[in-house]
Amino acid sequence: MSIFVDIEKNLDGFRLNMQLEADNIPIALLGASGSGKSMTLRCIAGVEKPDRGKIVIDGQCVFDSEKKINLPPQERGTGLLFQNYALFPTMTVRQNIMCGARRSRKYTCVDALIQQFGLEKLDKRLPSELSGGQQQRVALARILASQPRILMLDEPFSALDAFLRWQVEQQMSEVIESFPGTTILVSHNREEAYRLCQKIAVVQDGKTHGLREKRELFCHPKTQAEAHLVGMENVLDAQQQSDGTIYIPAWNVSFTPQNTVPNVRAVSVSAHAFTLEEPPSDYLTVNGCITRIMHGPTDAIVLITPQQGSGVLHWRTCNTSLQRDQSIRLYLPLDQIHLLTE
Known part of the structure; x- marks a missing residue:
């Protein structure tokens, strides 16, 4: 019916x-x-x-x-x-x-x-x-x-x-x-x-x-509402530049998206998407300092303040050797960044 x-x-x-x-x-x-x-x-x-x-x-x-x-x-x-x-x-x-x-x-x-x-x-x-x-x-x-x-x-x-x-x-x-x-x-x-x-x-x-x-x-x-409700831990305002690059003020990083999407207003990234190992190609690098580690039964959510950024990065990992106030470099494959128009 x-x-x-x-x-x-x-x-x-x-x-x-x-x-x-x-x-x-x-x-x-x-x-x-x-x-x-x-x-x-x-x-x-x-x-x-x-x-x-x-x-x-x-x-x-x-x-x-x-x-x-x-x-x-x-x-x-x-x-x-x-x-x-x-x-x-x-x-x-x-x-x-x-x-x-x-x-x-x-x-x-x-x-x-x-x-x-x-x-x-x-x-x-x-x-x-x-x-x-x-x-x-x-x-x-x-x-x-x-x-x-x-x-x-x-x-x-x-x-x-x-x-x-x-x-x-x-x-x-x-x-x-x-x-x-x-x-x-x-x-x-x-x-x-x-x-x-x-x-x-x-x-x-x-x-x-x-x-x-x-x-x-x-x-x-596709939208910030969708990103929040499906559990994306990182939903951030973004600015689309005249040359097509996307700037994320909260992390103080820019990147060239793999696909052209007009009127990008924000991006979303799963906390699982980051890695300590450098991918073979097409990735974004974020340097920062660990400000907090929230342990769960199977993994931990790590809060990171990016260098010269104004926000927080959420990373979910099983790594048990991390320490608060530790400097860290994370890699993010570009295909894990979702461009949001609303």
Whole structure:
């Protein structure tokens, strides 16, 4: 089942301006809290009304501001998993799932869903008697009982601890893989979005530059928002000179890019990209002093102040012989520098 979204809505502090189109694949909206991701899902589901625009689900127009079309939530064929799960507190597990089945009139699916989600011994309990992970499984079963055309997941792991989150994510992955329609995942966690979805759209201040293949997005971010959200530790302002070279004031270095990109405003570099060994060709040299070493379980993040630079360089390494205040020279292959236009 396909989905087409082109909507606008005034929000507190910014304007939601969302364009989105997908067809039978899992996609993610990745962005910081308050960027408009959850509001987009609520508008698709019919819980909120956009100020302007159009929403089409599987060829059916469910919202059109010009034609005055605004179908109620129960007629849209969407399934939205809220962050707080929104279970009916006075109903048992079975009764909650039955509520979803009433929409589809497929009551025979209830037992199958209870078994699928391992709820056989919990079906007579109330939501208050369940753990967070169990509540989520009930909420997801209730949604699937309604046989939605579009499955929408709003930060589904945010209320779970790290160990339980991993367990639930594995089950969620199976649900997404078997779901016949489009799944939209809202998340601020890039690893979850990458593992669960095929395409990702970065959302910032209510806007997105469209869906991108996840590997292409992570390997080649195009904007500062994309670079930050995919985990680039070094995102720096840059100046494009008249001769085509790029100057990075924070590191006080210049280089000639391998590809011509107009209107470069910033660059991004992964902390893994630097090396102590000189590459065979096409590299940038940064001299500096180690100001801090932050050790992790498998590696360390080293903060370096470049010579005559005004900023900090972040380098991730497994080298255990480094010392604070040590002078250092790092090499950076030019193909590891991403040119950003916004």
